[in-house]
Amino acid sequence: MTAATTTASETSTGLPAAARLAATFDPDRLRAELTALTRDDWRRQRTYSEDGASEEYAADWRVLPLRSPGGDERRTDAGGPGPLPFAATSWLARAPYLAEIIESVPTSVRAARLMSLAPGASVETHRDTPLGFPYGMLRLHVPIVTNDGAILVLDGEVHRWQPGTFWYGDFSRPHSIANTGTSNRVHLVIDCAITRPLFDLFPPGFVDALGVADVLFERPEIPLALPERATFRCAFALPEDFGHWSGEAFGDRPSDTADRRATVEEQPNGLVLDDGTASAPIALVHVGGGEFRLQGWTDERSLHLDRHRRVARFIIRTGSSWQVTERETTPLPASHR
Template identity: 50%
Template sequence: MSTAQLSAVALGPRYDAHRLRAELDALGHRRFSPQRTFDRSGPAEETGSDWRVLSLRSQGGDPRRTDPGGPGLTGYADTPLLAEAPYMASILAGIPADLRTARLMALGPGASVDEHRDYPYGLPAGWVRLHVPVVTNPGAVLVIDGVEHRWQPGELWYGDFSRPHRVYNTGETRRVHLVIDCFVGSALLDMFPEEFRRRVRWSEVLFEKPELPLTPDEAAEMECSIGVPASFLDGDSLEAFTARWTLDRRAGLYAADGRLVLDVADGPSMTLVHIGEGEFRLLGWTTERTIKIDLSGRVPQARFRMRYGTGLAETVRAATPTQQRRQAS
């Protein structure tokens, strides 16, 4: 299997193309909304091209969310529209992974998406994107790393979208794919062909870690005020995180329903998910980005970490425990 072949690979399951098309028709094209991306402050502006989305699973289960989601206060949930597509729901239920979003993405005739890379994405970032084509035509082409792909209805494909890719539709009909974003686990990778698995550098794979819930007392003991590096919030690359000097954003950690919430001044708020030993990932995200809280030492501190495969960058900030501030006052 060549390097180019590693950029896209067909997985085992084949689905009923007729049932997929019937559910798409029943859902109706008028219910699709313009595609949005996601930046550090949440869903971004709508795309200007004929690139439309119907969300079956989204952040907070909101059908209006056409973006892929990101760190925030809510996790991912099915939207009410999924109940109208039971066959597609069965496909999602059969994928052995925790799912982020599932979106029907439609590219209209004559539309295109310019070449770009998705970052952070892929096995080194802890999440992957799968495609199930629903309707297509010979003029609908996905190009990944210079290789053209014309995936067919009912197939299941993995693509490495961290590589340069673009899509265009020169046909006379729209191209619709069911696009599924998944957290990475061993059961999901068991679906991949053996030859692909032999080529994977397992030390570079960022596997999902389960939540280890805190007790309410533990969460309360970790409340503090801290400075958060802006590059940590901005979603910068690992290299930029280590090289870029940025002013800190003031933030506080407070307990809510047994979890901690990171509340950034004049910025976003994010729920933290404990993964062990005082380390937390951001809800809606992977362990690509974590915060380790240690208030018990001589100098209370928070360690901000970013990972990509085996790469790890860390920066430390002093923390002021909330209980200490209360005692001082």
């Protein structure tokens, strides 16, 4: 364990774009586990859209997922709302030190991936959204191997993070990566929810400047008893914009799209949201008071079902700001199960 330091220039947000976190890891153990995994099937990085379609990056940027939706070893993306929670892949069992690092993060971890940028490869400037303190999810990095020609340009500043260090980066800001060296650049990339214990890893000055009123903290799941689940079964018109979870909230898209019929159904493992467009319904996680977040997502997006008024409220949060729209609900008949 080492003292944490803050780096990167101040921006209009009042926070640096990156901060070194209060932990260090053994570079030799990291390299040894990476060597043991390099013979496996590293797939090219892909992005996934709401309809399940995927697009492969042109750059030689490869991923070995250690945690993914349902433990799916084919998923190289960061995930999104879906039927299954994030789970370990078989590769994590073969990497006990990496598993120990992931387990040490004091919050719930979503995706954890080994990401390798080949020599001569680069990824153009882009933003990763929704990501950051107002959206309830952070991206952390542990460099494993690198070289002097491997750089991250984050919000205009060049970074060369060294093996065994631990970093937070605000990747909702413009950033790019490039590897002009002769060896791969490999990082462990961890996506996680935000809890107060997580702040213990950050430099004190960073936390003091943050302003927790605009941080979206994770709320714990509050399981529903089996008889109570059935009382939430209903149908309603789902606002088209609510299904666009790739960083765009209400008002960020054209409003000429139509609602579509959706239902909240009961399945053996719990309640699901089904709008008929996804390959599988999205599981719902109860966070209290009849409010549900989407499985695989943060509290950035939730559905509140008021059974007494027969109203569904669709909520999108950004820090302390809320956007809410309502639709009437209709209870589903028992024969609909």
